[in-house]
Amino acid sequence: MLKSDAAPARKTPGAPEANPSVGNTKRTQLLTGLPGQREDVSVEPATVEERTAIEQTPSQDVTPAPSPTQPASPVGEIELKLLVGADRMAHFGAAPVIAANARNKGTRKRLKSVYYDTPERALRRAGLSLRVRQSGTRFVQTVKTEVADDPLRRGEWEASVPSLAPDLALAMPFIPEKLRERLKAQPLEAVFTADVHRHTRIIDLPSGTVEVACDQGELTAGDRSVPVSEIELELKSGSASAIYEIALRVAEHGTVKPSIRSKSARGFDLAADLPPSARRPRKLRLDPSVTLDEAFATILRTCFLHLLQSLPAAEDGRNPEGVHQLRVSLRRLRSALDLMRSVGALSNLEALRSEAKWLAQGLSAARDWDVFQLDTLPAIARACPSVAGFDALGRAAAQRQAEAYRSARHALDDRRCALFLIGLGGWIEARGWRNGVAPEDLGRLAEPAVNFAQRVLSEQHAKVLKRGRRFKSLTVDELHRVRLATKRLRYLSEFLLPLYEDRKSARKFARRLAGLQEELGDFNDMAVTASLLDGLGADDRDSAIAAAAIAGWQARASIGMQQGLQDSWRDFAAARVPWSRQGQQS
Numbered sequence: 001m002l003k004s005d006a007a008p009a010r011k012t013p014g015a016p017e018a019n020p021s022v023g024n025t026k027r028t029q030l031l032t033g034l035p036g037q038r039e040d041v042s043v044e045p046a047t048v049e050e051r052t053a054i055e056q057t058p059s060q061d062v063t064p065a066p067s068p069t070q071p072a073s074p075v076g077e078i079e080l081k082l083l084v085g086a087d088r089m090a091h092f093g094a095a096p097v098i099a100a101n102a103r104n105k106g107t108r109k110r111l112k113s114v115y116y117d118t119p120e121r122a123l124r125r126a127g128l129s130l131r132v133r134q135s136g137t138r139f140v141q142t143v144k145t146e147v148a149d150d151p152l153r154r155g156e157w158e159a160s161v162p163s164l165a166p167d168l169a170l171a172m173p174f175i176p177e178k179l180r181e182r183l184k185a186q187p188l189e190a191v192f193t194a195d196v197h198r199h200t201r202i203i204d205l206p207s208g209t210v211e212v213a214c215d216q217g218e219l220t221a222g223d224r225s226v227p228v229s230e231i232e233l234e235l236k237s238g239s240a241s242a243i244y245e246i247a248l249r250v251a252e253h254g255t256v257k258p259s260i261r262s263k264s265a266r267g268f269d270l271a272a273d274l275p276p277s278a279r280r281p282r283k284l285r286l287d288p289s290v291t292l293d294e295a296f297a298t299i300l301r302t303c304f305l306h307l308l309q310s311l312p313a314a315e316d317g318r319n320p321e322g323v324h325q326l327r328v329s330l331r332r333l334r335s336a337l338d339l340m341r342s343v344g345a346l347s348n349l350e351a352l353r354s355e356a357k358w359l360a361q362g363l364s365a366a367r368d369w370d371v372f373q374l375d376t377l378p379a380i381a382r383a384c385p386s387v388a389g390f391d392a393l394g395r396a397a398a399q400r401q402a403e404a405y406r407s408a409r410h411a412l413d414d415r416r417c418a419l420f421l422i423g424l425g426g427w428i429e430a431r432g433w434r435n436g437v438a439p440e441d442l443g444r445l446a447e448p449a450v451n452f453a454q455r456v457l458s459e460q461h462a463k464v465l466k467r468g469r470r471f472k473s474l475t476v477d478e479l480h481r482v483r484l485a486t487k488r489l490r491y492l493s494e495f496l497l498p499l500y501e502d503r504k505s506a507r508k509f510a511r512r513l514a515g516l517q518e519e520l521g522d523f524n525d526m527a528v529t530a531s532l533l534d535g536l537g538a539d540d541r542d543s544a545i546a547a548a549a550i551a552g553w554q555a556r557a558s559i560g561m562q563q564g565l566q567d568s569w570r571d572f573a574a575a576r577v578p579w580s581r582q583g584q585q586s
Contacts, residue, residue, distance in 0.1 A: 078240050216229050335492065467481050
């Protein structure tokens with residue numbers, strides 16, 4: 001896997017104008033399922049009150065335990081941002097969904113905030129942020145933390161303080177115990193400031209009440225600054241689907257970009273002069289007794305969170321892990337949607353899957369050229385120092401890489417992308433898959449997910465074994481089919497093996513499956529390289545020699561890989577599956 005610190009410097013051009021034809025109402029309704037949803041009396045989306053336990057317990061490491069003198073009370077925050085052009089903020093403020101449903105003209109404030117951390121950024125490393133905000137003559141200190149595996153929810157604790165200086169004692173009850181001693185020994189420092197003009201209005205819809213805050217200003221760290229122009233949608237009561245309903249209607253009014261990236265994350269990256277980070281997906285956790293409906297919700301939220309977290313780095317372009325992780329998130333999402341096909345012809349499932357495929361296709365070329373430029377080319381050039389032409393070949397490839405990134409940004413800037421993301425979030429939050437299940441089959445969603453997992457994993461495992469028969473004699477095309485089936489089994493395993501707790505057989509099976517997929521992936525990368533070289537069309541003699549050297553090197557390497565690939569297949573085929581009776585005893 002490419003390392004993020006290997007990223008080449010790359011400028012991010014301005015966002016091109018979106019194509020309004022792809023954001024029509026028909027597509028919007030198809031993707032979201034929000035208008036005219038069928039009511040289901042057996043199960044309902046969780047409301048703010050029902051989510052209290054999640055909101056007030058942000059992570060396993062954070063144990064809120066206010067002392068009797070602690071004035072702050074824990075508050076859960078459910079929020080989505082819509083990034084907009086600074087010159088278009090007034091236009092969005094007049095969007096019909098806001099103008100028609102706002103209680104009044106709202107309030108306007110200037111908010112000055114200072115964000116603090118230790119010199120080693122101990123709070124940020126622990127997933128926490130500490131700020132003090134001034135609004136008029138009032139100063140409020142806030143501690144925030146993420147909620148695991150949920151894209152909208154964050155833990156938030158507030159306390160009044162006398163000035164912009166932080167009071168660490170008030171924050172200590174919300175700090176992981178292992179960090180408290182370190183914080184006592186290390187002084188806090190101001191890392192960056194936020195100076196924002198905010199126009200806040202309250203929107204009432206049948207599904208919930210949402211605070212709409214239009215923020216414009218800037219973040220400043222030393223001599224660096226970045227503008228802020230965003231609409232924050234924060235749920236005050238009701239279902240979180242209300243946030244997506246408003247976001248959808250605002251997106252119909254003009255170009256927006258959904259985001260969960262906080263001002264804190266932007267400010268810390270600004271201070272460190274770093275591009276946005278790109279995370280791998282978190283390990284999924286499912287209780288073995290969970291229902292199929294709840295398992296679907298958890299799996300989809302995890303996929304959506306990974307997708308939203310990967311977007312800023314992919315849009316920025318300086319960190320190649322951004323495009324890579326975004327593609328991974330889209331593949332995982334498509335696998336999750338495929339998984340749900342087993343229940344029936346679910347509402348909007350195919351439309352969402354089609355949009356995920358469209359977006360992934362817009363990113364594939366950028367990822368392929370990243371691998372070639374940052375891995376394949378330099379590795380073979382180092383191994384063949386006597387061959388001329390690698391530098392010229394690299395320059396030609398860099399042009400193709402830049403073109404691929406322009407295409408990727410065009411897809412990410414397209415209104416179609418924004419509508420897809422908002423529609424997906426609303427569908428997940430409202431559990432829209434219930435709408436497509438026949439009434440007589442709704443009971444299946446209430447059954448234990450482990451029964452469903454056993455059937456689905458068994459079927460896909462059998463498919464992989466069938467495609468891999470007579471493995472030694474398989475052609476390149478047949479190996480490709482094995483790779484695709486193996487990749488799908490791996491994603492399904494990541495989703496469903498947590499239901500089998502932490503069994504030894506589950507860990508062993510996962511390791512062998514990952515090893516096989518990696519070997520097959522390396523083999524496939526060589527085919528991709530050959531395709532890139534064919535399309536590159538090396539014009540000069542030296543470049544042609546370098547291209548031939550790469551082709552020859554990989555042809556020889558493919559022969560050497562055969563034994564390792566066969567060994568990985570043998571180990572995988574012999575692995576005990578954890579969903580079998582024998583595996584359950586391990």
